[in-house]
């Protein structure tokens with residue numbers, strides 16, 4: 001069975017709400033695919049449809065070419081983290097995993113392996129009801145790994161993790177992908193996915209907005225702009241704007257220049273004897289790339305009247 005998730009033409013309505021509107025994408029082996037979109041875009045519904053918790057009105061979702069419901073030992077094919085709060089509070093983390101393992105014909109050895117992999121050793125014998133959100137995420141991750149699946153699908157796994165936990169999770173997800181697994185990870189915060197996801201599936205209002213490599217999206221959002229650092233900001237702005245460039249202030253002593261290459265900017269500043277300390281091709285962050293892609297997709301956006309006055 002190949003490590004992939006394939007979603008084709010999914011449509012799903014909840015009453016008058018169209019949650020999924022003809023959504024298609026593929027998650028491939030060997031990389032972390034970020035699954036992102038504004039609130040209400042349809043990420044959770046897509047994941048619920050993939051595992052059969054919601055039925056699609058139209059379209060199909062398959063794991064390695066087969067519908068989830070047809071998999072005999074599903075945990076050995078697809079590991080999921082969908083709702084970290086869904087556990088029996090009086091059971092210890094280890095007992096929760098033992099119970100899950102038992103249902104799939106797996107032994108206690110495998111449980112202890114995933115407890116170690118998820119960094120849960122010190123808490124495994126405590127009641128799960130007393131776990132912090134971060135510990136619940138680790139327990140959810142341990143459960144997802146139980147069947148050593150080729151495909152992982154994790155809904156907001158960074159939620160509730162402290163900065164150290166976020167760094168750990170990033171490395172962990174990269175390592176799982178490096179082993180050849182297909183890893184789909186939903187997130188609200190692009191900064192969490194930076195340095196982790198190499199591919200992004202962006203959705204908005206139940207439709208596909210972008211399905212592309214992270215490097216490609218960042219290059220497109222960087223748009224040939226130049227970042228310039230100078231103490232003589234107003235002089236630089238005047239000279240560059242005079243030649244038709246669009247110049248905006250980006251922070252205290254930095255300008256972003258669109259419409260001219262780095263060489264042209266250097267030549268103009270030298271000619272006008274304007275000093276500068278740094279000049280470089282602008283590299284957009286994943287956050288900027290995402291904001292550009294989803295500008296028209298936000299379901300709940302503050303109207304101009306609601307925005308705080310400056």
Ligand SMILES: Nc1ncnc2c1ncn2[C@@H]1O[C@H](COP(=O)(O)OP(=O)(O)OP(=O)(O)O)[C@@H](O)[C@H]1O
Nearest residue numbers: 014017018019037038039040041042043044045046
């Ligand atoms: N059980 C349900 N009943 C009614 N409407 C629902 C239900 N589940 C989801 N929706 C609606 O479907 C749309 C998609 O919701 P979904 O939770 O899939 O989005 P999401 O991208 O996961 O959002 P978030 O980032 O806020 O978690 C939303 O408009 C939501 O209100």
